[in-house]
Amino acid sequence: MNRLLAGIVLVLFAYYPAFANERQPIKPKPKDKCPVCGMFTAKYPDFLAQIIFKDGSYITFDGSKDLFKYHIKLTSNNHTRKLAEVDSIYVKDYYNLKFIDAYTAYFVVGSDVFGPMGKELIPFKNEADAKVFNKDHKGKIIVKFEEVTEAVMKSLD
């Protein structure tokens, strides 16, 4: 009996990362800081973005711009964290302020809506929403996650 239990625990452990592939978004603690700009992120819930790692740790950002700045650094070799450690990335849909998967989201760049760190990439779950927003708020381009390059980031500084 005991050996069976130990076996189950062992199997569970071995597959643990597979279970955790889509970790749920978390609520930032009051002390959580954005690693890019150093601001407390819990104060800006409307623009909150977060990376959740496979080991359950997480980093919160006070806007998707800082998230991308951090994400671009992740791809370079001399960073403490590796891209492979990332489990999921969440941003908040502008219209209903719910967390959405950043990999499938649409981002409007160059709009007249400013986040806590100035110009922002504004996330949307649907392309239609992004297009409407782009028109209403004088956005320049709509990009997907993988299309956010350093050139796009430069236009936001």
Added chain:
Amino acid sequence: MRWFAKQRYVIDFTLSSLLRRKGKNTALVLVYTLVVFMLASTMFFTYAIKKEAVIVLDNAPDIVVQRLVAGRHDLIPISYGDRIQKIKGVNSVKPKLWGYYFDSIFGANYTLIVPEDFPHGRGNIAIGYGVAKVSTSQVDYILPFWDHKGSMTSFTIKEILSSESELVSSDLILISEDDFRMLFGIPMEYATNLALKVRNKKELPVIAAKIKKIFPDTRPIIKDELLRTYDSVFNWRSGLLLIILSSAVLAFIIFAWDKASGLSAEERKEIGILKAIGWETSDVILMKFWEGTVISLTSFLAGLLLAYGHVFFSSSILFEPVLKGWAVIYPKFRLVPFIDPYQIAILFFLSVVPYTVATIVPSWRAATVDPDSVMRT
């Protein structure tokens, strides 16, 4: 213990010396109280009414959409809501039904509202405290109404509402949607206005502008606009009152300064005698300190209490014409007592402390002079 005993004796002496100059000191306390009363009344009133506005508007929708016909508020077709619902960023659109009813029997004006889910069903109503009082009715009594055709209908009172703000609930009657439409003859496809919920507050101006563009005969009102209007109106009114009061306050300051800082020859002589019979300079200062405290604290507390009664029990009778310009909406109401401790602290430090300090300095100067020379002059 000895310290306390000493203070007690000094206070005892001070009080009897104050009583010896009854006329002068009573006049001083009266004027002082009046000034504190005026200032505190203004503060209490504006603070309480702003709080009241916040309570009223707390549950208000993010945007209210009204329809205007020839510049007048009119019924809005509920079908407008379907189009507005499609605007990005709008979470929900709800048609609202409400209105006023003049009860000719009791000569009272009621506000009738159809709540989202009315628990008592057709033929029943829930009434506010003020309505219950004016119609002397209780639960299970019947309240008669004349509908728009002139025939009489009655509703059974199922509940008497109690709310934290009397301004909101006093004249309120909650009624079911069907009864409301029947009473006022409002067709099914119309509502009084539309209430919108918007999740992202940043998007409010854009949504309001879009509504105005799609339906040019509507007027979208953002909640913040209402709050700002209330705020600026009451800031302006209290500012006006403070300017009027400032001359009175200035006159009092001059008067009090003169009374407190200049010692009369008689008082000098008294200090001289006290010193001659063995009082120390510190004792004299202590006595003068208690004298200032007794006068200013008494006036401060009395003024504060009077202001509280004035604002919250008599509905600010004295200020009514200036402060309640909008009182036509609801002529008689009592404010919920809200008090800001910060404001009371400011008032305390601007009245009691300076007065007490002002009394000590001259008496200290008089007390350091040789008693012999003081008594001779």
